[in-house]
Amino acid sequence: MNIQTLLNQRIQAAMVAAGAPESAPALTRQSAKVQFGDYQANGIMGVAKSLKMNPRELAQKVVDGLDLSDIAEKVEIAGPGFINIFLKNAWLGKELMALRQSERLDVPNVAAPETVVVDYSSPNLAKEMHVGHLRSTVIGDAVVRTLEFLGHRVVRQNHVGDWGTQFGMLLAYMERLRSESAEISMALSDLETFYRAAKGCFDEDEAFANRARELVVALQSGDKDCLALWDEFIDISLTHCEETYKMLGVSLERQHVMPESAYNDDLQNVVNELQEQGLLKEDQGAQCVFLEEFANKEGEITPIIVQKTGGGFLYSTTDLAAVRFRQHTLEADRVLYFVDARQSLHFQQIFTLSRKAGFVKPETQLEHMPFGTVMGSDGKPFKTRSGGVAKLSSLLEEAQERAYQLVSSKNPDMNEEELRNISRVVGIASVKYADLSKNRTSDYVFNWDTMLSFEGNTAPYLLYAYSRVASIVKRSEMDIASLTGEIQVEASQERALAMKLCQFEEAIQQVANDGMPHFLCAYLYELAGTFMTFYEACPILNAEEDVKNSRLQLALNTASTLQLGLSLLGIETLERM
RNA sequence: GCGCCUGUAGCUCAGUCGGAUAGAGCAUCCGCCUUCUAAGCGGACGGUCAGGGGUUCGAAUCCCUUCAGGCGCGCCA
Numbered sequence: 171m172n173i174q175t176l177l178n179q180r181i182q183a184a185m186v187a188a189g190a191p192e193s194a195p196a197l198t199r200q201s202a203k204v205q206f207g208d209y210q211a212n213g214i215m216g217v218a219k220s221l222k223m224n225p226r227e228l229a230q231k232v233v234d235g236l237d238l239s240d241i242a243e244k245v246e247i248a249g250p251g252f253i254n255i256f257l258k259n260a261w262l263g264k265e266l267m268a269l270r271q272s273e274r275l276d277v278p279n280v281a282a283p284e285t286v287v288v289d290y291s292s293p294n295l296a297k298e299m300h301v302g303h304l305r306s307t308v309i310g311d312a313v314v315r316t317l318e319f320l321g322h323r324v325v326r327q328n329h330v331g332d333w334g335t336q337f338g339m340l341l342a343y344m345e346r347l348r349s350e351s352a353e354i355s356m357a358l359s360d361l362e363t364f365y366r367a368a369k370g371c372f373d374e375d376e377a378f379a380n381r382a383r384e385l386v387v388a389l390q391s392g393d394k395d396c397l398a399l400w401d402e403f404i405d406i407s408l409t410h411c412e413e414t415y416k417m418l419g420v421s422l423e424r425q426h427v428m429p430e431s432a433y434n435d436d437l438q439n440v441v442n443e444l445q446e447q448g449l450l451k452e453d454q455g456a457q458c459v460f461l462e463e464f465a466n467k468e469g470e471i472t473p474i475i476v477q478k479t480g481g482g483f484l485y486s487t488t489d490l491a492a493v494r495f496r497q498h499t500l501e502a503d504r505v506l507y508f509v510d511a512r513q514s515l516h517f518q519q520i521f522t523l524s525r526k527a528g529f530v531k532p533e534t535q536l537e538h539m540p541f542g543t544v545m546g547s548d549g550k551p552f553k554t555r556s557g558g559v560a561k562l563s564s565l566l567e568e569a570q571e572r573a574y575q576l577v578s579s580k581n582p583d584m585n586e587e588e589l590r591n592i593s594r595v596v597g598i599a600s601v602k603y604a605d606l607s608k609n610r611t612s613d614y615v616f617n618w619d620t621m622l623s624f625e626g627n628t629a630p631y632l633l634y635a636y637s638r639v640a641s642i643v644k645r646s647e648m649d650i651a652s653l654t655g656e657i658q659v660e661a662s663q664e665r666a667l668a669m670k671l672c673q674f675e676e677a678i679q680q681v682a683n684d685g686m687p688h689f690l691c692a693y694l695y696e697l698a699g700t701f702m703t704f705y706e707a708c709p710i711l712n713a714e715e716d717v718k719n720s721r722l723q724l725a726l727n728t729a730s731t732l733q734l735g736l737s738l739l740g741i742e743t744l745e746r747m
Numbered sequence: 748g749c750g751c752c753u754g755u756a757g758c759u760c761a762g763u764c765g766g767a768u769a770g771a772g773c774a775u776c777c778g779c780c781u782u783c784u785a786a787g788c789g790g791a792c793g794g795u796c797a798g799g800g801g802u803u804c805g806a807a808u809c810c811c812u813u814c815a816g817g818c819g820c821g822c823c824a
Contacts, residue, residue, distance in 0.1 A: 468749085576786085613752095688760095
């Protein structure tokens with residue numbers, strides 16, 4: 171149930187009835203302050219201006235024609251022409267009961283499901299996943315889960331880098347190990363070390379470097395032995411990724427991998443099509459597209475190179491092929507790219523060219539969902555203590571270890587197995603939540619102490635709030651299903667909680683529209699805080715029977731909302747901590 | 748040189764596409780455990796929204812400009 175949408179529709183209709191054009195937005199929002207009610211409509215002033223009317227008079231006309239008597243206690247006009255709406259407690263209680271009886275918290279499936287292709291995670295298989303892959307993976311996964319929950323058809327695309335010159339070096343090193351009859355699978359168990367060793371040989375050994383270049387050519391021309399070696403490498407590297415996904419609780423699986431190499435056979439076709447359309451121009455030996463959209467003031471255009479001198483293709487070519495595949499084979503209505511903000515020019519070029527070349531339908535949405543960099547406390551990109559790039563798997567292990575220190579000091583009597591499980595959930599949740607709760611587009615500072623803190627907008631605080639609710643429910647020893655009595659909204663803390671609970675759908679809608687999970691995080695944090703206040707002020711188990719029944723249902727609603735919300739973020743909950 | 752992004756409380760961050768008196772958390776200070784988990788709750792302090800112009804009923808938000816920082820810009824991805 172979406173209060174904002176409901177009110178907005180009703181007010182909009184009343185505005186039209188009062189003489190406003192259909193296109194005039196009611197701009198209904200949650201109120202900024204309690205004295206302005208629960209929701210406020212801000213659209214009157216703008217319309218009044220365009221109609222050359224007195225805004226207060228128009229507001230009065232709108233309110234006269236607006237019947238909210240079933241849901242609102244009071245509707246008033248304030249300031250220059252705001253309409254403030256105060257909802258009825260009884261109505262909130264009734265809505266909450268509907269919410270209780272619905273497995274999906276009364277959030278309907280979208281009326282018109284879209285096919286949404288989501289490109290996220292996309293690590294380079296030459297190396298192990300590092301901290302730089304965290305944001306794309308975690309944010310992309312949260313958006314994917316939210317879109318799916320709303321009823322869209324989501325196609326995950328893990329556009330992994332499995333092609334390119336650095337693979338020649340890696341294959342040459344595999345070959346060398348094999349000739350020395352060394353154990354390759356062991357060497358590949360740590361890809362980071364393997365990569366460095368191969369790079370070392372490449373830089374210092376001329377013969378090795380030449381062999382590496384030969385292997386690139388052999389690989390690209392489809393040499394069988396070479397491909398077999400490459401397959402072996404890719405498989406092991408993908409297995410590493412899958413282990414990290416599993417540890418991280420990310421829904422990506424092998425079936426979602428659509429590697430760069432899969433587009434190889436189509437790259438020449440892409441270039442040919444651009445040629446046929448007269449978009450291609452040879453410049454300094456390379457095949458380029460010059461789009462006037464990317465000209466500077468002097469008229470100089472930054473070209474898109476789609477084929478190198480000598481015939482090789484580039485990532486632009488692959489991305490164009492991917493756009494075509496996503497449109498024609500996957501039948502996307504919307505394609506989301508969770509890729510580093512530094513590539514925004516590249517994507518603008520790809521999107522513009524794709525439209526110009528007819529690779530996508532005009533109505534298909536191509537959206538780059540850029541994200542900022544994870545920084546260290548020094549304000550520079552996050553590194554390990556030794557100064558290297560932090561391996562994601564090591565980072566996640568450290569998170570669990572740090573969580574263990576905290577959890578075990580708070581629960582000295584708890585058994586080891588449960589301690590380990592709690593610290594696993596808390597550790598992983600902390601890392602993910604720290605990332606998800608920040609505005610996607612800005613850089614953020616990675617800080618163990620703040621992300622593992624129980625204070626503020628953190629995973630431990632939310633998990634603690636959830637376990638507190640869970641504990642109440644358990645102690646009540648009531649049959650949850652039999653709790654069907656009325657939910658009474660009376661105390662101010664009950665009202666605040668009831669209102670928050672009714673706003674869940676508004677929060678996830680924002681995540682789906684903008685690809686911004688931090689809206690859901692902010693909502694859940696506010697919900698948890700509102701519950702904590704309610705919990706302190708309103709005794710549940712010791713209350714009179716009907717009050718107890720009502721408050722317990724508020725608690726149950728809180729539990730299911732926290733649990734569902736966190737699950738959409740890809741975060742597990744704990745019954746006890 | 749050109750382009751994109753960022754600049755909000757001492758620190759870390761929000762700010763619902765122009766709305767009312769700019770909000771949280773940390774830190775600091777003051778309160779609250781014989782009652783459902785004090786890993787909690789309540790309160791206080793804290794702001795030239797980088798600076799300056801402009802647009803209008805109304806600007807942290809839109810436009811121009813200056814300053815500071817980050818990142819991109821033809822054969823890496």
